[in-house]
Amino acid sequence: MNTDTQNVPTVKCPTCRTAVHWNADSPYRPFCSRRCKLIDLGEWANERYSVAAEEDDSLSDLLER
Numbered sequence: 001m002n003t004d005t006q007n008v009p010t011v012k013c014p015t016c017r018t019a020v021h022w023n024a025d026s027p028y029r030p031f032c033s034r035r036c037k038l039i040d041l042g043e044w045a046n047e048r049y050s051v052a053a054e055e056d057d058s059l060s061d062l063l064e065r
Helices: 034-045 057-063
Strands: 011-014 019-021
Touching: none
Parallel strands: none
Antiparallel strands: 011 019
């Protein structure tokens, strides 16, 4: 193994779970490829992923005035 890659953190691609070095040589990080990045984007666009949110009632009080 090259000494340059020994100290580079490695993450798993969220789509295919392939190991990805977290450095400038991995332009699609945390994804391993453009394909995996686009697959993930498609999942968000098709609303298969979501982020939970809490409604903030303090703002609705301001709008009622």
